[in-house]
Amino acid sequence: MNRVLTITRAALAETFRSPTALLSALGLLALVPVLTFLGGQDEGARVWLSRTLLVEGLRLALPLGACLGGAWLLRVTMKRGWATLPARRGEWFAGAALAGIALMTLAAAFLAAGALAAATLIGSSALAVQTATPKVLRSHGQRPVTAGPGQRMWLATKANERLVFEFAKESSREVEGVIAFEMALTGDGAPGRDIPFTVQVGDSLDDLVDAPLHAEARKRASFIARGRAGATMVVLTPRDPAVLVGVYPDSCRLVIHREHPALSALWLALQGLAAGALCLALVMFVRARSTAPTAALAGLLLFSALTLLPGMSGAGSTMFRDKQAAFERTQAKETGGKKLLVSFIAALPPLCPAEGFEAYIDGRTVEGGLIDALWRALAALALLPLGALIFARRQIN
Numbered sequence: 025m026n027r028v029l030t031i032t033r034a035a036l037a038e039t040f041r042s043p044t045a046l047l048s049a050l051g052l053l054a055l056v057p058v059l060t061f062l063g064g065q066d067e068g069a070r071v072w073l074s075r076t077l078l079v080e081g082l083r084l085a086l087p088l089g090a091c092l093g094g095a096w097l098l099r100v101t102m103k104r105g106w107a108t109l110p111a112r113r114g115e116w117f118a119g120a121a122l123a124g125i126a127l128m129t130l131a132a133a134f135l136a137a138g139a140l141a142a143a144t145l146i147g148s149s150a151l152a153v154q155t156a157t158p159k160v161l162r163s164h165g166q167r168p169v170t171a172g173p174g175q176r177m178w179l180a181t182k183a184n185e186r187l188v189f190e191f192a193k194e195s196s197r198e199v200e201g202v203i204a205f206e207m208a209l210t211g212d213g214a215p216g217r218d219i220p221f222t223v224q225v226g227d228s229l230d231d232l233v234d235a236p237l238h239a240e241a242r243k244r245a246s247f248i249a250r251g252r253a254g255a256t257m258v259v260l261t262p263r264d265p266a267v268l269v270g271v272y273p274d275s276c277r278l279v280i281h282r283e284h285p286a287l288s289a290l291w292l293a294l295q296g297l298a299a300g301a302l303c304l305a306l307v308m309f310v311r312a313r314s315t316a317p318t319a320a321l322a323g324l325l326l327f328s329a330l331t332l333l334p335g336m337s338g339a340g341s342t343m344f345r346d347k348q349a350a351f352e353r354t355q356a357k358e359t360g361g362k363k364l365l366v367s368f369i370a371a372l373p374p375l376c377p378a379e380g381f382e383a384y385i386d387g388r389t390v391e392g393g394l395i396d397a398l399w400r401a402l403a404a405l406a407l408l409p410l411g412a413l414i415f416a417r418r419q420i421n
Contacts, residue, residue, distance in 0.1 A: 027112070031119025036126060052134035055081075057142040068240070070142075071150045075385050078139035078289060082296030083376040084331075086132060090124070090300040091323030094307040095316040097124050098415075114416035121308055121408050128300045136289045143285055152285040152389045155201075155277035158258075160190035176206065176270045179221075179262045186261040188229070189276045193256055199225045199235070199249040200279040201258060202386075206243060206270035213266045220264035225249045226257050277388075288390035292380060298397035298404070299375045303327055305404035305411070312415035330375035375400075 039045060056077045064070030097120040143150035163177070163185065179185040207220060218239045224232040225247075235247040235258075258276055262269045303323050311319035373396075380390045 027115050028118045028122065031116055032122040032126070035120060035123035039123070039127065049130070049134055052131055053138045053141075056135065056138040057145065060142045060146075067146060067149050070146050071387070072385070074139055074142040074146065074150065075285075075387070078135065079292065079381045079385055081135045082132060082292050083299065083381055086128060086135075086296045086300040087303045087327050087375060088324075089131070090128060090304040091307055091327055092320055094124055094304040094323065095311055095320035097121070097308065098311055098316075113418070114412035117308065117312065117412040117415040118408060121304065121411075124304050124308075125297075125301055128304070129297060132293045132297050132300075136293045140284075140286055140289055148282075150285065151282040151387075152288050152384070153282050153387055154280045154389045156191055156280055157274045157277055158189040158191055161273050162188040162190070176272050178208070179260070179269045179271070180210070181262045181265045186259055187271060187276075189258040189260070191256050191258070191278050199258075200247070202240065202244060202246045202277055202279075203260065203271070204244045204275040208268040208270060210266055210268055215264055215266045217264050219245045220267045221260050221262045221269050223247045224259040224261070226259075228257065229259070232257070232259060283389065285384070285389075288384055291390045291393050292384055294397045295376055295380060295393050298400035301404040302375070302400045302407075305407035309407045309411035309414075312411040312418060327375060330373065373399075 056074055059077060060070050060074040064073045098117065177187060179187065203223070205221070207215065209215070219237050223235045223237055223245075225235050226232040233249060235249040237245050237247050240246050258278070260269075260271065260276070303326060306326050307319045307323035310322040377393065377396055380393045384390050
């Protein structure tokens with residue numbers, strides 16, 4: 025074990041002595057702040073850009089870097105000496121892997137530190153919010169409106185329909201929330217408003233006040249009602265006859281409190297590191313018996329399979345959720361290979377679960393995700409000893 029740690033320290037020292045090491049570290053640290061303030065035209069755009077750069081850097085760039093860089097961690101050269109010592113090849117393998125994981129950790133830390141610095145410079149609008157989802161969802165109108173888990177409710181102005189979201193009592197000074205929605209044309213004309221509904225809040229259906237709406241992004245609106253401390257009901261009423269308003273049961277969220285996004289960024293960094301470690305372990309496992317390009321290709325295949333295929337099962341996209349719900353209604357009629365294929369894709373664990381990353385982009389706090397990261401880290405740790413054992417028995421010419 026001492027020799028493995030010595031090899032790890034030597035590999036890290038060699039990397040830090042590189043002329044580009046300091047420049048790379050400063051580039052990662054300044055990447056998010058510089059791109060945020062150069063590309064963001066207003067405060068809202070800067071907030072969105074700073075969050076997106078961190079998310080995509082952790083769940084895409086970090087695993088991809090592990091796939092491409094991990095394949096060349098083992099360089100067969102006589103200068104290093106280990107090529108002529110089969111009894112020590114496993115130790116060189118483990119030391120190189122630990123050095124790669126340490127470099128990934130530093131890269132994630134610099135990237136997260138830059139994103140948090142950008143959030144601090146932006147100010148209060150970059151704070152993360154802890155939200156509450158409705159405990160009860162009711163519908164009112166001429167016809168009943170029902171929706172199962174993951175299904176969307178459609179509201180029409182002509183039918184005098186409205187949705188009532190009921191929340192637990194909160195001791196806040198004002199009611200603040202956000203609603204995500206979809207729109208479908210009815211054919212009665214062109215849409216006349218960016219937000220095709222109104223929102224009212226109150227403690228009962230007889231005590232409602234209008235809440236001003238603000239379009240935060242495409243198909244998402246926020247509202248705030250001052251002086252309505254701890255209101256428990258939010259009523260959504262469509263107002264544009266040209267469109268149908270589609271709302272998921274959990275799309276209305278109330279803001280409980282705001283906090284600095286440092287803890288959320290830490291949870292995301294842990295998930296990104298676990299995903300990168302799994303890619304690195306697989307790449308080095310394949311590298312133990314093959315060439316560097318073959319190992320990099322294997323890592324890219326793992327990355328694409330666990331990134332693209334789980335998304336087809338409907339976890340992170342409204343379009344895929346609707347397609348999955350439509351498939352489930354006809355699943356009883358399907359037999360054979362198609363049914364087995366869909367079941368297999370749905371069972372694939374994603375490389376980086378989308379829920380936490382999408383919550384961070386939406387400005388919500390990220391909680392948990394440690395269990396998922398732990399499973400991926402354990403899978404990576406299981407692959408590394410096997411790779412070291414195979415590499416020690418490899419015949420190198």
